[in-house]
Amino acid sequence: xxxxxxxxPSIATPNWPSPSETATIPPTKDAFDPKKHLxxxxxxxxxxxxxxxxxxxxxVSPLAVSEPFPLFTPEAIMRMREEVLSNDxxxxxxxxxxxxxxxxxxxxDKYAPFVYDAWKHPTTLAAVSQVAGIDLTLQFDFEIGxxxxxxxxxxxxxxxxxxxxxxxxxxxxxxxxxxxxxxxDSYPFVCVTMLSDCREMIGGExxxxxxxxxxxxxxxxxxxxxxxxxxxxxxxxALRALGAMERITMVTSYRPRSPRVRDDTVLTTVRPISDLSxxxxxxxxxxxxxxxERIREQLRELVDTKMAGRKIALKKMxxxxxxxxxxxxxxxxxxxxxxxVAKSMITSH
Numbered sequence: 001x002x003x004x005x006x007x008x009p010s011i012a013t014p015n016w017p018s019p020s021e022t023a024t025i026p027p028t029k030d031a032f033d034p035k036k037h038l039x040x041x042x043x044x045x046x047x048x049x050x051x052x053x054x055x056x057x058x059x060v061s062p063l064a065v066s067e068p069f070p071l072f073t074p075e076a077i078m079r080m081r082e083e084v085l086s087n088d089x090x091x092x093x094x095x096x097x098x099x100x101x102x103x104x105x106x107x108x109d110k111y112a113p114f115v116y117d118a119w120k121h122p123t124t125l126a127a128v129s130q131v132a133g134i135d136l137t138l139q140f141d142f143e144i145g146x147x148x149x150x151x152x153x154x155x156x157x158x159x160x161x162x163x164x165x166x167x168x169x170x171x172x173x174x175x176x177x178x179x180x181x182x183x184x185d186s187y188p189f190v191c192v193t194m195l196s197d198c199r200e201m202i203g204g205e206x207x208x209x210x211x212x213x214x215x216x217x218x219x220x221x222x223x224x225x226x227x228x229x230x231x232x233x234x235x236x237x238a239l240r241a242l243g244a245m246e247r248i249t250m251v252t253s254y255r256p257r258s259p260r261v262r263d264d265t266v267l268t269t270v271r272p273i274s275d276l277s278x279x280x281x282x283x284x285x286x287x288x289x290x291x292x293e294r295i296r297e298q299l300r301e302l303v304d305t306k307m308a309g310r311k312i313a314l315k316k317m318x319x320x321x322x323x324x325x326x327x328x329x330x331x332x333x334x335x336x337x338x339x340x341v342a343k344s345m346i347t348s349h
Contacts, residue, residue: 032076032117039072046067052065052211058233059188059233060134061132063134065208093111103149106141138252139265182237184232187265188232193221194249195250201220204241271336
């Protein structure tokens with residue numbers, strides 16, 4: 001997950017801008033309608049694993065990262081802003097960590113029906129899957145619409161811009177300062193959508209570590225635009241954005257839909273900033289559902305083999321069982337006892 005910029009010192013009793021103060025398009029109360037609220041156009045370019053110098057089988061699809069592409073209409077973005085900046089979400093679903101002072105998590109199914117329906121809709125899933133190059137499903141409900149929040153005063157904004165200009169004048173630019181160090185995400189894919197007006201923003205790119213050791217920068221999305229990244233398999237970092245008083249990004253996580261595709265999900269970056277009871281329930285549920293589907297499929301094959309009078313393919317069966325042992329052991333390792341989790345402390349890998 002990307003992290004937020006430097007925030008205002010106090011967030012205990014937030015006094016942040018309302019959507020109407022930062023945008024001219026008023027939100028409506030309409031339910032999500034893809035014909036009205038989606039504005040999807042495929043990205044002009046996607047970078048593959050091969051493009052960035054990594055083996056083609058590094059991830060579970062060829063995609064490494066997309067360029068920004070239109071995804072939601074301005075009206076949809078205003079509706080999302082209204083929900084995520086609501087008092088219920090800000091006061092009941094806020095987390096902080098060593099990487100980000102304010103993040104909003106696990107709120108969509110309770111307090112943000114428009115956000116929830118927008119990401120769950122099959123048309124949205126199809127759009128993100130098209131960019132990813134593989135059929136995806138949402139990771140689980142807790143990770144729908146994770147929000148990174150950054151707000152600055154006018155004074156803070158001007159001070160940053162002045163430092164940036166002085167850096168250029170002295171040939172020591174500061175725009176490449178990261179807001180989070182090099183890391184890999186917990187989940188196979190993320191779709192990062194911008195909820196702020198970035199027209200005056202400087203920087204804010206996503207930097208990817210290429211196989212050659214060089215760094216590829218992908219420009220940040222504009223309001224309503226998104227980027228899809230296979231972040232579980234690529235080291236990356238979010239670079240600091242200057243010149244804007246707010247930066248609100250929404251991150252929704254995905255995994256391959258097919259139970260036959262490997263699932264390398266970990267909980268490393270999300271355990272310290274989650275309701276562990278809910279996180280572990282949703283994680284264990286989908287992992288067991290994958291195993292259930294795999295076992296049912298293997299059972300059908302085993303019965304069909306017997307009915308056809310053929311011998312059991314023992315090596316194949318043992319390989320299947322070994323794979324499921326690994327899958328279960330991995331699931332078990334990720335569900336760390338609560339008293340062993342360092343709350344709000346996220347490691348970079």
